[in-house]
Amino acid sequence: MTLITRRNLIVIGAGGLVAGCDTLSRSPSAQSVLGSAEPVHRVLQRTLGGRDALAREFRPDQMSPFFRTNGSRNPGTPEYGALLAGNFADWRLTVGGLVARPLSLSLPQLRAMPQRAQITRHDCVEGWSAIGKWQGPQLSRLLDLAGLRDAARYIVFHCADRMGNGSFYYESIDLVDALHPQTILAWAMNGKPLTVGHGAPVRLRVERQLGYKHAKYVSRIEAVASLSGIGGGKGGYWEDVNGYEWYAGI
Ligand SMILES: Nc1nc2c(c(=O)[nH]1)N[C@H]1C(S)=C(S)[C@@H](COP(=O)(O)O)O[C@H]1N2
Numbered sequence: 001m002t003l004i005t006r007r008n009l010i011v012i013g014a015g016g017l018v019a020g021c022d023t024l025s026r027s028p029s030a031q032s033v034l035g036s037a038e039p040v041h042r043v044l045q046r047t048l049g050g051r052d053a054l055a056r057e058f059r060p061d062q063m064s065p066f067f068r069t070n071g072s073r074n075p076g077t078p079e080y081g082a083l084l085a086g087n088f089a090d091w092r093l094t095v096g097g098l099v100a101r102p103l104s105l106s107l108p109q110l111r112a113m114p115q116r117a118q119i120t121r122h123d124c125v126e127g128w129s130a131i132g133k134w135q136g137p138q139l140s141r142l143l144d145l146a147g148l149r150d151a152a153r154y155i156v157f158h159c160a161d162r163m164g165n166g167s168f169y170y171e172s173i174d175l176v177d178a179l180h181p182q183t184i185l186a187w188a189m190n191g192k193p194l195t196v197g198h199g200a201p202v203r204l205r206v207e208r209q210l211g212y213k214h215a216k217y218v219s220r221i222e223a224v225a226s227l228s229g230i231g232g233g234k235g236g237y238w239e240d241v242n243g244y245e246w247y248a249g250i
Pocket residue numbers: 067068069070071072123124125159160161169170197198199211212213214215216217
């Protein structure tokens with residue numbers, strides 16, 4: 001089997017061309033092919049690019065004048081509405097699961113941690129990209145504070161917005177991406193606190209991955225040994241519902 005990965009275009013074997021994920025979601029056979037190709041995609045990207053390779057960063061003058069919002073633009077639940085009305089003073093981010101010291105962090109506490117800022121390009125599978133500046137603590141700092149247990153293999157991000165089927169949006173990444181220097185919990189975008197549309201008060205930035213991995217409205221972070229017990233078991237809302245690729249490396 002020949003397999004070439006380049007951004008989110010995956011070419012598999014004799015004439016099988018799969019571009020983007022909407023096409024895939026309609027084809028069960030494509031899903032099983034992708035299912036088997038996905039670990040290859042991850043290994044190839046990390047072998048060619050390196051586990052710690054940085055996503056490209058841009059200059060301030062390259063930032064997009066307009067950065068669209070996509071997916072949920074407001075969780076719209078009573079709980080979120082109350083937190084927003086209080087300017088997120090009562091909001092807490094919890095870190096739990098397979099950790100030695102579960103955390104509950106306020107927004108001022110996240111802002112007081114050492115910060116990383118990065119100007120990166122966001123690529124959505126729906127075919128648009130935008131360059132923006134993101135700032136927040138590195139996820140690795142939080143995981144260090146919490147103390148990952150040896151059995152932890154994945155980090156799950158539980159979000160405050162409900163999707164069409166009534167379940168909450170969620171995403172997950174493995175420890176290579178969780179501990180990557182550009183993986184941050186952004187509370188600021190383009191020098192200002194995140195807007196509701198972009199995921200206030202905190203969203204994940206995991207810069208070597210496609211847009212849907214960048215969970216907005218993150219409220220709970222959970223370290224787990226396996227993704228099988230979470231949601232539909234495929235590691236993310238779109239992975240469960242539409243067969244989107246879990247790794248989703250760009
Ligand atoms: N909680 C949550 N996170 C989400 C989504 C969503 O609907 N809910 N949409 C995803 C998709 S498909 C993209 S492209 C980006 C869009 O981020 P933006 O609205 O800041 O452009 O958020 C991702 N994270």
